[in-house]
Amino acid sequence: MADTMQFDLVSPERQLASLEARAVQVPGAEGDLTFMPGHTPLITTLRPGLLRVESAEGDKEYVVSGGFAEMGAGGLSVLAERALPREDMTQERYDEMLEELKSQYQKAKDNFQNEPGPVDDAAKLLSDMVAVGGHIGLSAGNAPLPG
Amino acid sequence: MPSLKDLKNRIESVKSTRKITKAMQMVAAAKLRRAQEAAEMSRPYAERFNAVLGALAASVGDSDTAPRLLAGTGSDQTHLLIVMTAERGLCGGFNANIAKLAKQHADRLKSDGKTVKIVTVGKKGRDNMRRGYGDLFIDHVDLTEVKSVGYANAQEIAKNVLDRFDAGEFDVATIFYSKFENVVSQKPTAQQIIPASFDAPEEGAEPSTVYDYEPSEEAILADLLPRGVATQIFAALLENGASEQGARMSAMDNATRNAGEMIDKLTIEYNRSRQAVITNELIEIISGAEAL
Numbered sequence: 002m003a004d005t006m007q008f009d010l011v012s013p014e015r016q017l018a019s020l021e022a023r024a025v026q027v028p029g030a031e032g033d034l035t036f037m038p039g040h041t042p043l044i045t046t047l048r049p050g051l052l053r054v055e056s057a058e059g060d061k062e063y064v065v066s067g068g069f070a071e072m073g074a075g076g077l078s079v080l081a082e083r084a085l086p087r088e089d090m091t092q093e094r095y096d097e098m099l100e101e102l103k104s105q106y107q108k109a110k111d112n113f114q115n116e117p118g119p120v121d122d123a124a125k126l127l128s129d130m131v132a133v134g135g136h137i138g139l140s141a142g143n144a145p146l147p148g
Numbered sequence: 149m150p151s152l153k154d155l156k157n158r159i160e161s162v163k164s165t166r167k168i169t170k171a172m173q174m175v176a177a178a179k180l181r182r183a184q185e186a187a188e189m190s191r192p193y194a195e196r197f198n199a200v201l202g203a204l205a206a207s208v209g210d211s212d213t214a215p216r217l218l219a220g221t222g223s224d225q226t227h228l229l230i231v232m233t234a235e236r237g238l239c240g241g242f243n244a245n246i247a248k249l250a251k252q253h254a255d256r257l258k259s260d261g262k263t264v265k266i267v268t269v270g271k272k273g274r275d276n277m278r279r280g281y282g283d284l285f286i287d288h289v290d291l292t293e294v295k296s297v298g299y300a301n302a303q304e305i306a307k308n309v310l311d312r313f314d315a316g317e318f319d320v321a322t323i324f325y326s327k328f329e330n331v332v333s334q335k336p337t338a339q340q341i342i343p344a345s346f347d348a349p350e351e352g353a354e355p356s357t358v359y360d361y362e363p364s365e366e367a368i369l370a371d372l373l374p375r376g377v378a379t380q381i382f383a384a385l386l387e388n389g390a391s392e393q394g395a396r397m398s399a400m401d402n403a404t405r406n407a408g409e410m411i412d413k414l415t416i417e418y419n420r421s422r423q424a425v426i427t428n429e430l431i432e433i434i435s436g437a438e439a440l
Contacts (some may be wrong), residue, residue: 007418011196013299013382015189031362045362046371069372071200073359078196083299084376 006038007076008054012065012084017063018054025077026053027070028129036070036077043072049102049129051087051136052079062087064133066098067126087137095139102127152425155418159411166407172238173400180331180393186296187386189329194383201376203359204369207346215366217373220343226263228318228342229254230309232325232384233273234392240399242326242334242392243272248334250324254281257344265318269305269385285315296388302382309381310374313342325384326391326396332398334391341380344373 008022026035028050036043047070052063068081085094102123110121150158179335231250233243250273254264268274268279269289283333289305291297309321321342326334361368 009192013190013193013379014186015301016192029362041360042358043360043362044204044368068375069200069368071196071359080193080196080200094397138185 005056006036006040008056009076009078010052010054010081010084011078012068012081017081017084017086018061020054020056020058022054022056022077024055026051026078027077028052028065028078029070036072040072040077042074043070045070047079047081049098049126049133051133052081052084064090064137066130090137090139092139095134099127099130099134102130150421152421159414159418162407162410162414166404166411168405169400169407170280173397173404176239176393176397176400180390180397182296183386183390183393184328187383190383190386194379197372197376197379201344201369201372204365204372207365215373217313217342217377218344218369221316223319224262226265226318227257228265228267228309228312230267230269230305230321230322230323230341231273231277231343232323232388233270233276234388235269235271235290236392237272238399239392239396240402242395243270243276245336246324246326247273247276248327249338251277251281253322253324253338254284267309270388273424284386284435286312294371297382299378299382302385303378305381306374306378309342310377323381323384325388326395328387328390328394331394334395339379339380339384344376351364357378 005021005023008018008020008025010018024035024037026033027045030046030048033050034045034062047065047068049066052065054061054063063081064085064087065079065081066083068079068084070077070079078108083098090099106120106123106127109120113119168410174223229250231246233246237243250266254266257264264284265286266277266284267287267289268277268285270291274285274288289308289309291301294301312318313321321338325338326340327337410423
């Protein structure tokens with residue numbers, strides 16, 4: 002069995018990566034999962050998190066903000082809503098993304114007073130984003146952790 | 149008969165017009181290349197996205213629990229037209245063509261007794277449609293400040309539209325934009341985005357891979373459909389951007405050529421009148437000499 006697979010990371014605006022990877026760790030909505038060559042076909046949505054690629058050229062990390070991953074016979078494609086190489090992730094950009102999720106959360110809280118569903122979803126997105134900041138050493142400032 | 153000085157002034161003014169149109173043409177050409185690149189870059193995402201979404205929709209589509217974005221609201225009484233045009237003019241028939249298509253569409257819907265609502269993106273389309281359709285406007289998205297269209301812009305528009313959909317303001321949404329075919333031809337296009345429609349998989353095609361889904365098919369579909377709206381709007385915005393620059397480029401190319409022709413014509417006229425003046429002077433001198 003081949004020990005590498007085709008890996009593509011695309012965002013709506015551009016293609017970030019297209020290479021032969023040994024393994025890719027993806028922040029799935031239900032938990033992290035690692036895809037290796039020969040993985041069963043799977044489609045999963047993503048949560049904000051870190052995506053780690055292992056390839057012959059070394060490891061590389063990307064910050065993704067949601068989207069989905071498709072593992073098929075041809076390899077793994079990750080379609081991220083927004084994706085950035087980890088080293089391009091500045092505090093400024095991070096703050097921006099965080100701010101967006103915060104306002105979403107606030108809006109969800111205002112709009113759906115008696116339905117926990119959307120509020121919980123938004124809260125989860127926000128706390129995932131805060132967690133990403135912790136991983137890559139950017140401060141989430143005084144982001145109120147949704148309780 | 150204009151004087152020599154008038155002619156000279158006119159030639160100068162047409163020359164400077166030609167300089168401007170020539171410059172605009174070159175700027176449009178450079179922008180066109182960028183716009184085409186942007187459209188090119190976004191294609192892999194859109195293609196994959198639609199493939200996955202199409203497969204999902206096919207397997208979930210017929211069930212009663214299908215999301216409303218896919219199955220529709222069960223009515224098609226209220227239509228939302230999203231008319232996307234440029235913020236600037238001087239690009240030939242680009243804006244007018246999109247507006248015309250949208251107007252025809254609106255007229256047809258109105259004569260069928262449907263309610264029509266219009267959201268405009270881009271100033272020119274709004275100006276063009278204000279007369280006669282102004283009372284149908286419900287919103288306007290201003291992109292004047294935006295230098296290069298990003299996915300965030302598309303997301304904003306999509307969010308606006310989806311909020312209205314969730315509030316039950318309309319049943320069917322259609323976007324109007326111009327498809328970029330090549331520099332000289334841009335095709336105004338109408339595309340229905342809500343409820344989503346996908347190309348059915350080809351008959352007899354190999355059954356595609358059976359996927360596992362995490363969390364579930366329905367949950368993924370519910371997550372992806374709103375993104376699909378944004379993706380389609382983004383693709384349309386990019387097509388529109390490329391079309392606008394293409395249209396401007398050929399319009400300015402024409403204008404430059406026309407200015408050139410005009411300069412030639414004026415120069416001939418100028419030379420003729422100059423010749424006439426000289427001839428006149430000569431006649432005067434000769435007849436003066438003869439009279440002596």
